[in-house]
Amino acid sequence: MTEDEMLYKKAEEALKTAYAPYSNFKVGAAVLSASGKIYTGCNVENASYPASICAERTAIVKAVSEGEKELTKIAVASCRGDFTYPCGVCRQVLSEFMKNAFVIVGNGKEIKKFKVCELLPHSFTL
Ligand code: THU
Secondary structure (H helix, E strand, O other), X not given: OOHHHHHHHHHHHHHHHOEOXXXXXXXXXXXXXXXOOEEEEEOEOOOOHHHOEOHHHHHHHHHHHOOOOOEEEEEEEXXXXXXXXXXXXXXXXXXXXXXXXXXXXXXXXXXXXXXXXXXXXXXOOO
8 A cells, every 4th residue: 555545544534533414524634744643634513614624624733733844745535435625725724834745635446646736826825
């Protein structure tokens, strides 16, 4: 199993703990840091919908809050089993913390890999 496949598997595992009673759309993410650690996350919804957080941001916030400075890859999986791409807000957060990293998506059979800057060119910066 390649590192990308392993990370995608971690994302698939992470979606099992998603809290998604409103959309019933469970998402999991797994971030790999340069130090070799993996941080997983899932979407956690709220009755006040905008208070919800996506799986990607859960994983990134976990890594950054643990002191990780360099994140190299993130894999995303969902209960749909088909390719699930990060939403626009998550793409902006990916640009903030892992601009030169890779995004891995899969459908259970095949894996696709993109650079963050391909998914969000000309991201907003200050
Ligand atoms: N969701 C994610 O967790 N990641 C994405 O990139 C797309 C959307 C979640 C948010 C919400 O809980 C559910 O999927 C439906 O939009």
